[in-house]
Amino acid sequence: MNSRTEAPSPDPEAAELVAQRQRWLGILTQAPRAALAPHGQRVVADYRFEALRAPEAGLLMLRARASNSGARFNLAEATVTRCALRYRPATAAASVGVGYVLGRDEERARWVAALDALLQQADQQALLLSEVIAPLQAALDAQRAAERARVAASQVRFFTLQAEGAAA
Amino acid sequence: MSARLESAALAELAPAFAEPVHDAQAVFRVLLEAMSRPGRVQALPATCLSTMGRPQDLAPALAAALLTLLDADTKLWLGESLDSPALRAWIRFHCGAGLVAQPELADFALLSAQEARPALLQRLNAGSDVAPQDSATVLMLVDAMAPAQGNQRWRGPGIEREHELTILGPQPEFWAWRRAQQASFPCGLDFVFAAGDRLLGLPRSTLIAEVD
Numbered sequence: 001m002n003s004r005t006e007a008p009s010p011d012p013e014a015a016e017l018v019a020q021r022q023r024w025l026g027i028l029t030q031a032p033r034a035a036l037a038p039h040g041q042r043v044v045a046d047y048r049f050e051a052l053r054a055p056e057a058g059l060l061m062l063r064a065r066a067s068n069s070g071a072r073f074n075l076a077e078a079t080v081t082r083c084a085l086r087y088r089p090a091t092a093a094a095s096v097g098v099g100y101v102l103g104r105d106e107e108r109a110r111w112v113a114a115l116d117a118l119l120q121q122a123d124q125q126a127l128l129l130s131e132v133i134a135p136l137q138a139a140l141d142a143q144r145a146a147e148r149a150r151v152a153a154s155q156v157r158f159f160t161l162q163a164e165g166a167a168a
Numbered sequence: 169m170s171a172r173l174e175s176a177a178l179a180e181l182a183p184a185f186a187e188p189v190h191d192a193q194a195v196f197r198v199l200l201e202a203m204s205r206p207g208r209v210q211a212l213p214a215t216c217l218s219t220m221g222r223p224q225d226l227a228p229a230l231a232a233a234l235l236t237l238l239d240a241d242t243k244l245w246l247g248e249s250l251d252s253p254a255l256r257a258w259i260r261f262h263c264g265a266g267l268v269a270q271p272e273l274a275d276f277a278l279l280s281a282q283e284a285r286p287a288l289l290q291r292l293n294a295g296s297d298v299a300p301q302d303s304a305t306v307l308m309l310v311d312a313m314a315p316a317q318g319n320q321r322w323r324g325p326g327i328e329r330e331h332e333l334t335i336l337g338p339q340p341e342f343w344a345w346r347r348a349q350q351a352s353f354p355c356g357l358d359f360v361f362a363a364g365d366r367l368l369g370l371p372r373s374t375l376i377a378e379v380d
């Protein structure tokens with residue numbers, strides 16, 4: 001798959017648009033499937049999308065740095081499914097939504113792309129943010145909090161083995 | 169390119185193959201046929217042609233060849249007469265291929281027959297005696313081509329005796345340059361001519377007899 005990193009845009013307004021879209025895409029791609037499914041099924045059924053790229057599975061190389069500062073190395077490959085859909089409303093400009101999800105769940109990639117396309121439409125955005133993104137964020141937060149609580153219960157602190165410079 | 173410009177280009181992007189895997193396989197078969205039987209005009213598969221999306225002013229045969237041959241590991245050089253922001257965006261999105269500004273770096277070149285002048289062709293990678301397979305492949309838009317007696321006579325591997333055909337578009341200096349290239353075999357450029365939905369291969373091994 002094609003990897004390209006965009007330089008941060010100098011235009012602050014455009015940068016804000018990008019940050020906003022990154023937020024909702026992050027929530028959509030990480031939301032639990034069960035929470036995403038009803039919203040995804042509804043928009044895919046109610047709106048007409050043109051597939052620029054039908055859902056397709058591929059491999060993505062994950063790269064990492066030792067201790068987050070060493071030389072970059074290839075950690076592993078991950079299966080990723082991607083999809084790009086175009087939504088063309090009668091009155092406004094067309095928008096293209098993209099969905100990248102871990103795993104080979106084509107339906108989920110399609111849902112993410114469809115919701116992303118609609119979220120870029122000014123007249124749909126506010127409603128979708130409150131009706132879809134906010135509940136998904138809540139579901140995601142709850143899932144993470146539960147995981148954190150479960151892990152925290154078994155946390156052990158090794159005072160004597162604490163690495164130099166680490167927080168007390 | 170700013171984020172907004174980029175999403176605007178994406179909003180008007182043309183689609184590509186309707187069935188990426190099967191269509192690419194079918195077109196690859198056609199390209200293989202074109203290269204192994206030089207001088208035989210090949211048509212794109214009908215199903216692929218009717219369902220394929222492409223930039224408006226790009227010939228279907230060229231669009232199909234690009235989608236089939238290019239990927240993230242290939243570099244494309246674009247001729248000025250075909251170059252447009254819409255085409256660049258389409259190639260980047262659907263092929264994932266890198267576009268290069270210098271012909272020397274290209275694995276593929278996309279140009280029109282009028283641009284195929286010796287000064288440019290000499291800059292394309294013709295491979296080396298050690299690795300002739302590294303050479304570039306030129307996808308060239310021609311005005312017309314027909315498998316009838318005309319201005320071309322070809323001989324060589326893949327041709328039983330001799331093929332006569334008509335190709336309109338390339339200038340006499342192109343044919344002169346191409347005949348001169350025959351001396352540097354196994355190095356040399358391979359050509360795929362395209363007009364509308366038709367493809368025609370001219371590999372480096374084909375010998376072009378004196379043209380009328």
